[in-house]
Amino acid sequence: MIFSFxxxxxxxLHGLFFKLESVDFMKExxxxxxxxxxxxxxxxxxxALNQGFYNLFLALGLLYSLFLVHGDRMESGTLLARAILxxxxxxxxxxxxxxxxxxxxxxxxxxPAFLGFVSSFFLY
Numbered sequence: 001m002i003f004s005f006x007x008x009x010x011x012x013l014h015g016l017f018f019k020l021e022s023v024d025f026m027k028e029x030x031x032x033x034x035x036x037x038x039x040x041x042x043x044x045x046x047x048a049l050n051q052g053f054y055n056l057f058l059a060l061g062l063l064y065s066l067f068l069v070h071g072d073r074m075e076s077g078t079l080l081a082r083a084i085l086x087x088x089x090x091x092x093x094x095x096x097x098x099x100x101x102x103x104x105x106x107x108x109x110x111x112p113a114f115l116g117f118v119s120s121f122f123l124y
Contacts, residue, residue: 003123004069006116007062007081010088013112014059022052058084074123082120088113 024030025048031041034048041048061084068077092110095102 001123003081003116003119004066006112006119007066007085010085010112010116011059011062013108014055014062014088018052018056018059020052021048021055025049025052058088069123078120078123082117085113085117085120089117 020030020033025045026038026041028038031038034041036044062081065077065081065084068074068080071077089110092106092108092113095109096106099106
């Protein structure tokens with residue numbers, strides 16, 4: 001099912017974002033990816049930790065939505081997934097508009113979520 005593929009892909013990406021922002025944030029390669037020095041990273045470390053957990057909770061919400069969809073609560077699961085997928089799409093658009101040179105990161109964030117949202121209308 002295409003919907004499940006994009007939901008799982010989006011959840012995995014946000015699980016990876018959690019790892020980057022909360023587990024590995026102060027590693028040199030991660031700081032470089034974010035364009036930060038060690039000193040700058042230390043200043044925003046708590047924000048990154050919070051952002052990482054935010055991404056983890058959204059990913060878990062997506063996985064729970066699939067549990068509902070493939071169980072006996074298809075409507076509830078679909079609505080939950082749509083809400084989360086739209087939020088993630090919106091966040092990708094905000095990144096693109098606010099920092100256009102980060103377009104590839106914005107596309108990674110927004111496109112799978114948007115495709116999951118669109119595909120959710122073809123479940124019934």
